[in-house]
Amino acid sequence: MNIAIIGAGLSGAVLSHHLQSDHSVTVLEKSRGAGGRLATRRQDNLAWDHGAPYFTARTPEFQQFLEPARASGSIVDWTPTISTLHRHQKSYKRLWFEPHLIGQPNMKAWLNDLINPNLLLTETEVLGITGAAGNWFLTTNNSLQGPFDWVLSTAPAPQSEGILAPFLPELGVTYAPGLTLLATTTHHRAKWQMAICNDPIVDQIILMSSRFGRLPGNPVVIHTQRDWAKAHLEQPLDQSKSQIEQAVKSLDDLEITQGILHRWRYAKVEQPAAIPFWIEPDLQLGACGDWFGLEGAESAFTSTSRLLIALKEHLMH
Ligand SMILES: Cc1cc2nc3c(=O)[nH]c(=O)nc-3n(C[C@H](O)[C@H](O)[C@H](O)COP(=O)(O)OP(=O)(O)OC[C@H]3O[C@@H](n4cnc5c(N)ncnc54)[C@H](O)[C@@H]3O)c2cc1C
Incomplete structure (x- = not known):
């Protein structure tokens, strides 16, 4: 079967990994590489997992799937020194109560190992679909791709709904946006590597030096609070940047220099769908992704695994 997979984040990579040996798979990804929201940005010899x-990985299925990546060291436990910060109170130390995983040497490298690079079309944004079951074509920013027997979308729910309209029904999913500052610090005297902040603007501050194998320098990732990001998403980026910098200063003695503000229109699911994945066997269309639950990467994996089980039955005919 000729199968198109839209998106090369975790969901698209897992689909490709399972389907590429028995089928003719094409993965269409709008950005410059695989990763999606398991993202790393490099600039001027610095790198941020932003x-x-x-x-x-709480389910046995996800744990089992990650075993090869854990064995090869491309997925590792991240054990930073954690502190909780308040504006006018003393900070206190925190501990993880379960393993927290990261990719090595960056968040997304292990996803590249799952996708055969010859099948990945990057900088290819799918704009819409034409044709019929068994004979689908995808219009993209630079070409017409197809024909495909099946088309599977892993883009965030609102984007999948747009691409697969009028076939994919409204899933009723909402995402919280995010504003993330990618900065560097010149001198850092704090005793923590990750700060969880009790603050109206700043949510988490993460020193990239707490992650083994990262590029040198002192990159810092600052995630803002969900409600603050919602209210300030469209405000000029420079204004948001200086508000975040001020907030960081009042939380800790962390001097920040250089900053790139990243706007996430779809960061984390707020209202998940009522269904774990979508498949329409008569149309030979499907969709999956993190929109199934509130567990981020783990929800994306579960949704994708369930779509694969449903799909198998139809691909055998
Ligand atoms: C700031 C932030 C913090 C987060 N924190 C956590 C956390 O602590 N724990 C956790 O588990 N998860 C967290 N998440 C969520 C987690 O990153 C996602 O749930 C997971 O990566 C989703 O994977 P996915 O493959 O389903 O979607 P994505 O990673 O979004 O992949 C979809 C891919 O589709 C591509 N695409 C979209 N539209 C098109 C198109 N038209 N044509 C072609 N390609 C297209 C995108 O470029 C993307 O690569 C966070 C996300 C963000 C942004």
Whole structure:
């Protein structure tokens, strides 16, 4: 079967990994590489993991799937020194109560190991679909791709709804946006490597030096609070940047220099869908992703695994 997979984040990489040996798979990804929201940005010899800072693997299925990556060292436990920060109170230490996983040497490298690079079309944004079951075509920013027997979308729910309209029904999913500052610090005297902040603006501050194998320098990732990001998403980026910098200063003696503000329109699911995945066997269309639950990467994996089980039955005919 000719199968198109839209998106090369965790969900698209897992689909490709399972389907590419028995089928002719094409993965269409709008950005420059795989990763999606398991993201790393490099600039001027610095690197920031500016999407999900970590993820958990609570189900035996996800744990088992990650075993090869853990054995090879491309997924590792992240054990930073953690502190909780308040503006006018003393900080206190915190501990993790379960493993928190990160990719090594960056968040997304292990996803590249799952996708055959010859099948990945990058900088290819899917705009819409035409045709019929068994004969689908995808219009993209630079070409017409197809024909495909099946099309599977792993883009965030609102984007999948747009691409697969009018076939994919409204899933009723809402995402919280995010504003993330990628900065560097010149002198850091604090005793923590990750700060969880009790603050109206700043949510988490993460020193990238707490992650083994990262590029040198002192990159810091600062995630803002969900409600603050919602209220300030469209405000000029420079204004948001200086408000975040001020907030960081009042939380700790962390001198920040250089900053790139990243706007996430779809960061984390707020209202999940009522269904774990979507498949329409008569149309030969499907969709999956983290929109199924509130567990981020783990929800994306579960949704994808369930779509694969449902799909198997139809791909055998
Ligand atoms: C700031 C932030 C913090 C987070 N914190 C956590 C956390 O602590 N723990 C956790 O588990 N998760 C967290 N997450 C969520 C986690 O990153 C996601 O749940 C997970 O990465 C989703 O994977 P996915 O493959 O389903 O979606 P994505 O990673 O979004 O992948 C979808 C892919 O589709 C591509 N795409 C979209 N539209 C098109 C199109 N039209 N054509 C072609 N390609 C397209 C995108 O570029 C993307 O690569 C966080 C995310 C963010 C942004």
